[in-house]
Amino acid sequence: MPRECRPGETRVAATPETVRRLAARGCTFVVERGAGQASGYDDASYEEAGAALVDPSSEQWSQADVVLAVQGSDLAQQRSELASLKPGALLLGLLEPHGNDALKQRFEAGRVTALALELLPRISRAQSMDVLSSQANIAGYKAVLLASAALDRYVPMLMTAAGTIQPARALILGAGVAGLQALATARRLGAVAYVSDVRPAAKEQVESLGGRFIDPPELDQKPGEAGGYAKQATEAFLAEQRRQLTEQLALADMVICTAQVPGKKAPRLIDDAMLQHMRPGSVVVDLAVAQGGNCEGTVPGQTVFRHGVQLVAGDGLPCSVANHASALYSRNIAALLELLLNTTAEGASSVNLDLDDEIVSGCLFSHNAPESAGGAA
Template sequence: MPRLLIPVESTPGETRIAATPDTVKKFISLGCSVSVERGAGVASGYLDAAYSDQGAALVAVGDTSTWSQADILLCVQPPPSENLRRLHQGALVVGLMAPYANAALATTLEQAGLSAMALELLPRISRAQSADALSSQANIAGYKSVLLASSALDRYFPMLMTAAGTVQPAKVVILGAGVAGLQAVATARRLGAVVYVSDIRPAVKEQVESLGARFIEPPETDDKPAESGGYAKQASDAFLAAQRQQLSDQLAEADVAICTAQVPGRRAPRLISEDMLDRMRPGAVVVDLAVAQGGNCAETVPGQTVDRKGVKLIGGNDLPCTVPNHASALYARNLVALLEPTMKDGQFSLDLDDELIAGCLIAQDGSIRRGDVLTPGAN
C-alpha cells in the first residue's frame, strides 16, 4: 500500500496545497494511505476535518516518523533540503520542483537516494493535458492579471453610454498567446475591453481571433520562431528588436499591457523597454507575469507595484497563490491524473516507457536522469 504524505508548504507566500479532500478520497480508493500535516490546507480553504472525513490521517507538522515512512510526497514547491532528507531512500517527490539549473536539488536527490518528478517537464502532448500543472496554474494567472489591471486602471474597461456622454472602452495589449495570455484575452473581453495580442508565433492568430481579440501580425523577418513541444521557442535578438519596434506604437495608445511571454528554463525576453514605457500615458498599467524570470517589462519588481512616471508596473509573480482554493483544486487534479495510471491493485510502480513519466522523472533512486536540466554543462 503506497503511503502518501501531503506537507504544509514551506515556501514563503505559498498558499496552495497539493491535495484536496476530493483527491485524498481518490487516492485512498486507489489503495493508498494518505497523511496530511495539520493545517496544510487552511490557507486554501480546506480544513483538517474535511481531510479526515475522507479517510486521511492528520499528523503533526514535520513529524519525523511520518516523513520517514512516506513512499510518495506530494508538494506544490519542493520542501527544504533538510526535510527531503527525512524521506527514506527510494521515496518519490512530485511537484513543481524548479528543476532548471538546480544543482542543489540534484545534490539532495542523489545523497538521499530519492526519486522526483518535476511537473514543469511534463511533455506538452494531448494525453498530458489533464496532468498539465503549468497550464492549470497559468490559466489562473492570466485571469487574475486582468483583474489586477482593471482594479489599478484609472478608467473603465467597457464602453459605457451615460447621460454625461459615452465612455470609450479600454485598450488592452497582451504580449504572449500561451495559456495565460489566452485566458487574459478572454477575461479582458468579458470586461468589455478592446484587446490586441502580440505573439512571435503566427500560428496562434486563429486562437486569438476566436476569443474576439485582434492579432498583431509579427514583423516580417527571415527567422520567425515557431514552437517546440507546445512552448514558444527562443526568438532571435533581431526578431525581438523588430517586434519591440512594432509594439512601441501599440503601447503608446494602450491603457493596459499584460506580459506573459516566457521560455522554460531561460530568462524571459525583454519586450517593453524604458523608451516604450516613456511613451505610455500616465495612468496606464503594466502587469508582468514573467517578472520572476527577469521580466518582459523594464523596472518591474516581483510582488510589488512600481509607479513609474504615472505608469503602474505590477510584478505579477505567484498570482495562482492569490486564488488558492481553485488553484489547489486544479493542481491536485493534475497530480491525480498523472499518478493514477501508476497505481494498480494497491501497488505503485513507474512505467519508464510511458513518455509522461519519462519526461518529468528527473531522478530515480538517487540517480539523476535529467542532468541536462538540473546541472546543464556539468559534464
C-alpha cells in the same frame, strides 16, 4: 502531504476531493496538520475524506512511499524531515529543475525519485496533468482583474447622460495559456483586446476569442514553437518586435505581459524608451517578472511607477486564488499519480515508474529504483 514552507505559498498539493479519489485506488493518505488551511481546506475535511492527520514532527516521513508538494524545491531545502525518506520514495512537485544541479544531487544522495512537474511534456495524454497550464490559466485571469482595478478609467464602453465612455484598450503580449485567458477575461469585462505573439499559428486562437492579432515581424527566422512552448527569440527579432509594439503601447490602457521560455530568462519586450510612449495612468502587469520580466522596471512582489505608468508584478498570482488553484493543481497531481499506480484485486496499490512512458521520462528529475514499493501517499 506536508505543509508548504515557501513564504506566501497558499496552495496545497491535495484536497479532500483528491484524497478520496486516490483512496479509491488503494492509497493511504497522511496529511500534516494545517496543510490546507491557507487554501480553505481545514483538517476536519481531510479527516472526513479518510486522511490521517499528523504533527510536523511525525515519523510518518520515513514510512511514506509518495510525497506530494507544491513547492518541492523549498520543501527539500527547508524540511529536514525529507532526509528521513526511505530509498525509492517518490516526490511530486514543482522543483525549479532548470539548472538546479544542487537539488538533483541532494535527491540522488538520498536515493529519492523526483518528478518535476515543470518538465511534463505538452502532449494530449498529459493535458489532465499539466500543472503549468492550470496555474497559468489562473494567472492570466487574475492579471486582468489587477490591471482593471488599478486603471484610472472604466474598462467597458458606457453610454451615459454625461456622454459616451470608450472601452479600454488591452494589449496582451503572448498567446499561451495565460495570454488567452487574459484575452478572454478582458473581453468579458468589455475591453478591446489586441494580442501579440511570435507564433503566427496563434492568430486563429486569438480571433476565436474575439481578440485582434498583431502579426509578428516578417523576418527570415521566426522563433516558432517547440513542445507546446514558444522558442527563445533572437535579439534581432525582439528588437524588431519592440519597434512594432511601440505604436501599440502608445494606444494601450492596460498591458498584460505573459511571454516566457522554460529554463530561460524572460524576453525583454518593453524597454524604458517604450514606456515613455505610454499614456500616464496606464497599467502594465508582468507575469514574467520572476524570470527577469518582459517589461523593464518591474520588481517582483511590488508595484512601481515609471514615467506615469503603473508597473504591477504578476508573480504568485495563483496563490491569490488559492482554493481553486489548489483544486486544479491537486487534480493534476492525482491524474499523474494515477498513471503511476498499480492496484491489485485486493485493493492494495504500488507505484510503478515506466521509464518508457514519455510522460514519466519527460518529467523525471532524479531516480532511484527501489527494491519494493508500497502504496502510501
